[in-house]
Amino acid sequence: xxxxxxxxxxxxxxxxxxxxxxxxxxxxxxxxxxxxxxxxxxxxxxxxxxxxxxxxxxxxxxxxxxxxxxxxxxxxxxxxxxxxxxxxxxxxxxxxxxxxxxxxxxxxxxxxxxxx
Amino acid sequence: xxxxxxxxxxxxxxxxxxxxxxxxxxxxxxxxxxxxxxxxxxxxxxxxxxxxxxxxxxxxxxxxxxxxxxxxxxxxxxxxxxxxxxxxxxxxxxxxxxxxxxxxxxxxxx
Numbered sequence: 001x002x003x004x005x006x007x008x009x010x011x012x013x014x015x016x017x018x019x020x021x022x023x024x025x026x027x028x029x030x031x032x033x034x035x036x037x038x039x040x041x042x043x044x045x046x047x048x049x050x051x052x053x054x055x056x057x058x059x060x061x062x063x064x065x066x067x068x069x070x071x072x073x074x075x076x077x078x079x080x081x082x083x084x085x086x087x088x089x090x091x092x093x094x095x096x097x098x099x100x101x102x103x104x105x106x107x108x109x110x111x112x113x114x115x116x
Numbered sequence: 117x118x119x120x121x122x123x124x125x126x127x128x129x130x131x132x133x134x135x136x137x138x139x140x141x142x143x144x145x146x147x148x149x150x151x152x153x154x155x156x157x158x159x160x161x162x163x164x165x166x167x168x169x170x171x172x173x174x175x176x177x178x179x180x181x182x183x184x185x186x187x188x189x190x191x192x193x194x195x196x197x198x199x200x201x202x203x204x205x206x207x208x209x210x211x212x213x214x215x216x217x218x219x220x221x222x223x224x225x226x
Contacts, residue, residue, distance in 0.1 A: 004158075033213070042120070042204050042216030043159070056213055090158055105214065107151075107159040 004093050004108035012114045013081050021076045021111045023091030031055070032074040033105060034066060035090040043090055049074055086115045122205050122217035129225050134192040136220045138205030141186060145207040148181060149214065150190045153202045162190070162203075192222075200224045 005024045013019050025032050031050045035043035045058035049068035063079040072093070078085055089112075092105035120140045128134045140148070146167050151159040165172045165179045165188075172179045178191040188207075192199055202219040 035216075040218070042206075042218045043214075045213035045215070048213065058213055092159075104149075104161055104164060106161060109158040 004091060004106055006089075006091050006108040006111050008111055009109070010112045010114075012116065014116050015081055015083060017081050017115075018077065018079045019081060019113060021078075021089050021091075021113070023074045023076070023093075023108060025072045025074070025091075025093030026106050029093035029095040029106070030072050031094045032068055032072065033092045033094070034074070034076045035092065036060070036085075037088040037090055037110070038084075039087070046076070081115045083115050086113060088112050120205055120207060120215050120217040122203075122220045124218065125221050125223070127223045127225065128195050130195060130197055132195055134190075134195045134199070134222055134224075136190045136192075136203050136205075136222065138188040138190075138217055139186055140188065140205070140207050140215075142207060142209075142215070143186070144209055145186075147208050148179075148188050149204075149206040149208075150177075150179065150188075151204040151206060151216075153204060153219070155201075159204065195222075195224050197224045197226060 004026050007022045033048040034046040037043040046060050047057040048055045052068045065077045068074045088110040090110045092107045094105045122138045149164040150162045152162050153159050163174050176193045180189045202221050204219045205217040206214045208214040
C-alpha cells in the first residue's frame with residue numbers, strides 16, 4: 001500500500017504567475033482534500049474532491065481551483081499568484097466508505113511554494 | 117467562525133509525561149484528531165476520538181475529551197526526544213473539512 005505523494009517538493013514562482021501542484025492519493029482512497037499551511041500556522045482547508053467533483057470548499061478565492069482524475073489523483077491550481085500564497089500545500093486522502101464510521105485523512109509531505 | 121486553540125509551546129524533560137491541551141468552539145464537531153508534524157514533513161495522524169467518547173488510550177498516548185467544555189487533551193507518557201515536534205489538534209463534522217489549531221511545539225530536553 002503506497003502513501004500519499006505530492007509533487008514537486010519545492011517550487012519558486014513570481015507574483016502573477018500560475019502554479020499547478022499534484023497529489024497521488026493513498027491506494028484505495030477516493031477522496032482528496034487540499035490544505036494551505038502558512039509558516040507558523042495550522043493547515044487551512046482549501047477544498048475537497050470526491051469522485052471527481054468538488055465536495056466542499058473553504059474560504060479561498062476562485063483563483064484556487066482543482067481537479068480530480070479517474071484514478072483519484074488530484075491537482076491544485078493557483079492563478080495570479082500573490083506573495084501571501086507562499087506556504088506549504090498539503091494534500092490528504094481518505095476513503096469514506098460509510099459516512100457513519102470514521103474518516104481519517106492521511107497527509108502527504110507537502111509542496112513548499114515560495115512566491116517572490 | 118469556528119476556532120481551535122492551543123498553547124504554542126511546551127517543554128518537558130525526557131521520561132516525564134507531556135500534556136498538550138486544545139479547546140474548540142464548534143459544538144457539532146464529530147471527530148477530534150491529534151496530528152504530529154516533524155520539521156520539513158507533512159502531518160502524521162497520531163490518534164482520533166469520536167465526540168461521543170471521553171477517553172481513548174493507544175500505547176503511550178491518552179486522549180481525553182470534555183465535550184461539555186469543548187476541551188481536548190493529549191497525554192504522552194514517558195516522553196522521548198523523538199517526540200519533539202509540533203502537535204496539531206483538529207476537529208471535523210461528519211465529512212469534509214477539518215479545522216486545525218495553530219499547533220503546539222513540544223521540546224523534550226534530555
